[in-house]
Amino acid sequence: MSTPQPDAPAQGLLLFAHGARDPRWAEPFEAVAARVRAQRPGLAVRLAFLEFMQPELPQAAAELVAGGCRQIDVLPLFLGAGGHVRKDLPALMERLQAEHAGVRFTLHAAIGEMPDVIDAMAAAAAKLP
Structure with a gap:
C-alpha cells in the first residue's frame, strides 16, 4: 500500500452504481461525479460499480485509502x-x-430515497407536456 501524501484529503466519497455492458450507461454517473468534484474540490471522489464496469467498489475504495482517506462515505x-x-x-x-x-466507512441511503432527489424527479416529470 502506498504512503499517503501529506496534503491528501482525509475524507472520500464513493459513488456506487450498478454498472452495465454498454459504456454509455455510465455517462450520467460520471457527470454526477464530475459535478461533486467541482462543488467539493477538497473531497476525494471515486465512482465505482457493482458489475460489468470498472472500477468495482473494493478497487475504488483501495484507491481512496491509498490516497490518504480515513473516512469514506458510500452513496448508492x-x-x-x-x-x-x-x-x-x-x-x-x-x-x-x-x-x-x-478506515471508517459510512453507508448512506440510496440517492433516490433522498427528498431533494425525489423533488427533482417530480419537477422534471411535471414539466413534461
Whole structure:
C-alpha cells in the first residue's frame, strides 16, 4: 500500500452504481461525479460499480485509502433500496471494513430515497407536456 501524501484529503466519497455492458450507461454517473468534484474540490471522489464496469467498489475504495482517506462515505446511486442495496452492498461494506481496518466507512441511503432527489424527479416529470 502506498504512503499517503501529506496534503491528501482525509475524507472520500464513493459513488456506487450498478454498472452495465454498454459504456454509455455510465455517462450520467460520471457527470454526477464530475459535478461533486467541482462543488467539493477538497473531497476525494471515486465512482465505482457493482458489475460489468470498472472500477468495482473494493478497487475504488483501495484507491481512496491509498490516497490518504480515513473516512469514506458510500452513496448508492440507485433509485431505491432493492436487493443490491439491501443484500449485496452490506456484504461489500463488511469486506471493505475488514480490508481497511483503520478506515471508517459510512453507508448512506440510496440517492433516490433522498427528498431533494425525489423533488427533482417530480419537477422534471411535471414539466413534461
